[in-house]
Amino acid sequence: MARVVCLHGVGSQQLGEEQLLKDWLPALQDGLTRAGAPGLLGSGDVAMAFYGDLFLPPRRTLAGADPFFSAPDVEPGWETDALMAWWAQAAEVEPQVMAPAAEGTLGGISISVQSALIALSQSRFFAGLAERALIFDLKQVRRYLTQPGLRAAARARLRALIGADTVAVVAHSLGSVVAYETLCALPDHGVRALITLGSPLGIRNLIFDQLDPAPADGIGAWPGSDTLSWTNIADRTDIVALVKDLRPRFGARVVCQLVPNGSHAHDATHYLGKRETGAALSAVLR
Template sequence: MARVVAVHGIGKQTLGEESLRKEWLPALNDGLTRAGAAAVRLAEPDVAMAFYGDLFRPPGEFLAVGDPPYTAADVAEGFEQELLQAWWQAAAASDPAVVPPGADTLVSTPRSVQAALRALSGSRFFAGVALRAMVFDLKQVHAYLTDPVLRAKALARVADQIGEDTQVVVAHSLGSVVAYEALCAQPGHQVRTLVTIGSPLGIENLILHRLQPAPLTLDGPPRAVWPGPEGLVWANLADEGDVVALVKDLRSAFGEQVRCAIVRNGARAHDAVAYLTDALCGRAVADGLA
């Protein structure tokens, strides 16, 4: 089995294992170089991509191209509207060009959903992202957390790649949720280091409470299960402008042993490659492979 298992994030439904590995492998090696660990160079057999994006891809049919033609009206009440609202608030907090949502513009009507999508489309974070792609991203997160069949299939894709030789798991965006749950489901795994980048795991009301296994909530704030043995090292990296990683510090939810850090990805705040090439990511991977 591969020494490093990579787990991609949302919006990769039109790609696949090989295309994503070709993107991630050089970025991982660049991160190792930035960390002064160029000697720990990864080759193709060292990295496996746990791909689950096709589970969200609509069945093909003639004369249909790309994502479904979603509009603001397709953003469902409840989870999807609440997550859209959270993205809008986070984007406004980090980008002066984004008009913040007011008390009278909560995302609860088609008109306010349209306002949120319009505001986000003008942000640095979502620049160049089509409206239908934004809505599709919302629906992917929602589907994973609420569709038990899809969730089980995605978890199986990750679990199948993690073997006795796997030392490091690097997971991006929604993939960090899948990787976390997959590791929790394998209590005897031999993974040394979990690296989460651009992770939404700390969003309490929308993500944290829906994790499997569920966090403990007996006294004080919810405390989630640790995804492995005590010796597991967990590094969590977040860009200040990454609206998907709304909660940058995971320690209150997962324990003080999570090593949380802020990185600077510039205009590519949520981009996986930007995270992977950072020296802090490279150091975490190198330590796990040492």
Template sequence: MGQQVQGEDRLRAVWWPALSDGLRRAGAAGLVTASDVAMGFYGDLFRPAGQMLSAGDMPYTVQDVEEGFERELLAAWWRAAAEVDAGVVPPEAVDTLVSTPRSVQAALRALSGSRFFANVALRAMVSDLKQVRGYLMDDRVRERVRGRVAAGIGADTRVVVAHSLGSVVAYEALCALPGHGVRALVTIGSPLGIRHLVFDRLRPAPDEAGRQARGQWPGGDGLVWTNLAGTGDVVALVKDLRPLFGERLRSGVLENGMHAHDATAYLTDALCGRAIADGLA
């Protein structure tokens, strides 16, 4: 999310060196070359037609945060930020439900002062909320975004690395590609574990037959899924996805410092490099 003014080549130019460094940390330097890596990009689908704003975002204000999903996700981010940053006033001190424009403003103000959302403009935060809602609640957007990613998963694709909202897209794309040859799914900074807002809205829908809802496994028995979450990553607020997707999922927690949600901070870590290398072994 928030990549609507980027592009395939530009993001790939940022991701590739970080991914290569992660492989080096894992003792697998040279295993992958730049020509082996492709970027599944869909940010332009969230870019408003005809807009030439400097940040690529609509000039959103507090009033544009809609009731329901957007305010609930904002509240979840606020609670998570308060848990990891002592400088953030918890929502309970203002209005837990974030149900009014005044409390929405308080949430946005609190988040803008947090380490996680430092230097993120208000309109950019609102834009991110709307992108997540757009994917999960607008069938047309979901079909176009997921189709863009699925088109990049070919017969020779062995590893899929997916960040943030992209992890939801990649998970659903793989579930919709029976018989694919992907050996490793590596999700980083993923919101997949947020029950009511994200997990319960997945397609295919989680299995509710047992006592614990369980998400479909996104491949065959040979697929290894590794999920990595930063300790201070507010978007990946549920760190361990095993209760929702099964014990065979490999779960790890990283310390990304001030860049808790940054994709490159995940990619340079040895755990991420090893997960990628394992899929190519």
């Protein structure tokens, strides 16, 4: 089994294990080099747990693209609340993004949804991401949290790659939720380090309160033995990682660090190539 198992985030449904590793492995190597620990990983030491295909629609004639979503497809409840949270965070960290205004409706569509999509189109964070892709990403997170079969299948992809040789799990974005829940459900696993990048795990109501296992008295379960280290790394302007400090949610043992990822704040390879990621990984690879 691989020494390091990686887990991608949303928006990867059209890719696959090898395509993702082609970008992730060099970035991991760069992070180790920045941390003064080059040469600790070979290509066979890293595996990618791929679950993106679980979000693809069923096969049908002449269907190859993702669904064409627009504002009316943003469902009330979780999806609208998450979109509004992204909007509020974007307005807070990016001056060019207008702040949320009053609620209302226009033609049966919530003004807040339409306004949020328009506002987020001005965000550097979502630059180059079409409206349909943004909504598809939103729905991926909601589906993971609300569809037990999909949730179990995603966790099974990671569980199948964790073996006696696995010392670290590196997870980005929604993948950090999958990784956390999988490790919590694995009795006596030998993983020594969990590294979460751009993670939404700390967002109350939307993510944290929906976790399995459920938090007890406002504190999430620790995803391993007392010797497991957990490093959470976030960019200050990463809108998905709305809560940067996970310690109030999961305890003081979580090491939380901020890194500058530039205009692509949520990009996985930007996170992987940082010294902080390399240092957390090299600590268990040496």
